[in-house]
Amino acid sequence: MPDTDVPRDEIDGAGSRIVQLDRTTGLVRTISGAGQATALVLVRDGGRTAGVVTVDSDSEPASAPRVLALPPAPRRAWDEGAGASLGASVVLCTTGDCELLRSAVEALLAQTHPDFELIVVDNAPATGRTRAALAGLEDARLRIVEQAVPGLSWARNTGVAAARRPVIAFTDDDALVDPGWLVALLDPLASDPDRVIGATTGMVLPAELRYRAQRWFESRGGFPKDDVPRVWTIGPAPRSVRRFGAPGEGGPLYPVTTARVGAGVSMAYRAEALADAGDFDVRLGAGTPTRGGEDLDMFARLLRTGRVIVHTPDAVLHHRHRRTAAGLDAQIRGNGSGMSALIVKSVLERPATLLVLAGRVPGVAARLRPGSERVAGSDDDTPGSLTRSEIRGFLEGPWCYARAARAAKGLR
Known part of the structure; x- marks a missing residue:
């Protein structure tokens, strides 16, 4: 959706500038969001990623304490380049x-x-x-x-x-x-x-x-x-x-x-x-x-x-x-249906998967407990409706998979 078509009430008062900092050269590149209160900074040492941190946007990224605290990115075990x-x-x-x-x-x-x-x-x-x-x-x-x-x-x-x-x-x-x-x-x-x-x-x-x-x-x-x-x-x-x-x-x-x-x-x-x-x-x-x-x-x-x-x-x-918000809700619902469909496919193709999944129920329950970051999000204003949409999509997944299978069979 073009920026001009997005309702103004969708704009975030807590938005962030997106920045890349190369500590080797000192170069700072703003990807988007000049003028925002905070900056999400990808810190790199040459071609290696050292980390991602959030800093005050009005400070120089190279001298921000969180950037300085990141250790140098180690050499990779593979042949770089x-x-x-x-x-x-x-x-x-x-x-x-x-x-x-x-x-x-x-x-x-x-x-x-x-x-x-x-x-x-x-x-x-x-x-x-x-x-x-x-x-x-x-x-x-x-x-x-x-x-x-x-x-x-x-x-x-x-x-x-x-x-x-x-x-x-x-x-x-x-x-x-x-x-x-x-x-x-x-x-x-x-x-x-x-x-x-x-x-x-x-x-x-x-x-x-x-x-x-x-x-x-x-x-x-x-x-x-x-x-x-x-x-x-x-x-x-x-x-x-x-x-x-x-x-x-x-x-x-x-x-x-x-x-x-x-x-x-x-x-x-x-x-x-x-x-x-x-x-x-x-x-x-x-x-x-x-x-x-x-x-x-x-x-x-x-x-x-x-x-x-x-x-x-x-x-x-x-x-x-x-x-x-509507676009995100649709995406999250699709994530739920896609995940559920994938599980259904796995069980149908390899029935032993069901036993594996049964043993993982406690881990899934812990991840989806009320108040967990996966459910509530890390920001206080993250809508709970997103989790409900994901669950709705998950419940729809088996039916969606059956529809998709019928449609694909007719096209092959």
Whole structure:
């Protein structure tokens, strides 16, 4: 939704400026929100992420006590910069109605990576919106391919089929990637001669915190934004990659659900690992009755093949969160239905999953207890209605999955 179309009562009096600080060069870059009372600062030491802190906006970020208290970002166990040696296909799926689409594509074309192609999948080609938004962008690396069947999984699979490089990365039309995003996302893959790493995920930060809904989304956890490397596996990590990061802690339903592993807005896969795991499930994802879960499903399926997923905090992008309370409510409800649909799928395909889930009930109950941050949010004014919407979506999930399965069966 364009800024001019957002009702003024959605504007947040407690909004924050979004800033990047490189302590190596002293450079400060404001992403959005100049003039806000506080600043959310991504602190970097060269290409490495040191942490994310909130400071008073009127102070110099470099001299803020919280910034000074952050220790230097340690050297990574992988070969930093090695990702530039891997050819990559970047897939961006869109219906053409996001005002940020052109900027998202321009940011991708500004990557420091020397050898990549950009595949924009138009998931609403009849409208002509995508081609209109990208008109005049002439770059040999850019291709637009079409998928008329609505649904993010259909679009992702179309992008995978069109990809010509050994690594396939994904991002969204409402995200702005940093210039070094792709190289950093591929660094662990390029430093893994045994090829046990099947995928990587990156850090997702807000592109703006101007509206209440955006702050509330972050208050409830937002996207995964771990500022240290993590290694995700089922079972012990292979010796060759243990040094890449601490083991990930996936929560009470891991690995049935994998929300802490990463998000579809910032992920990359070896093409061979995707082939082993199979297509993105067209019964899941935005544009289907389930409204989500296709990225988490792929993470889980890849892990079950025995491969590893590595999270790197150095692959940074900024995501434009929903600007209105109604938009956020719909997103949260979709998160609930997508999660529930994913669980239903897991139980139907692997009935033993039900026993695993039964043993995790106490952990889930603790996470959802009244007053917990997951339920109430970290900000006092986070609406309780968001939790109710998520629960409503969760209860709808099985029915949504059944509808999506019927629809997909008719299209295959």
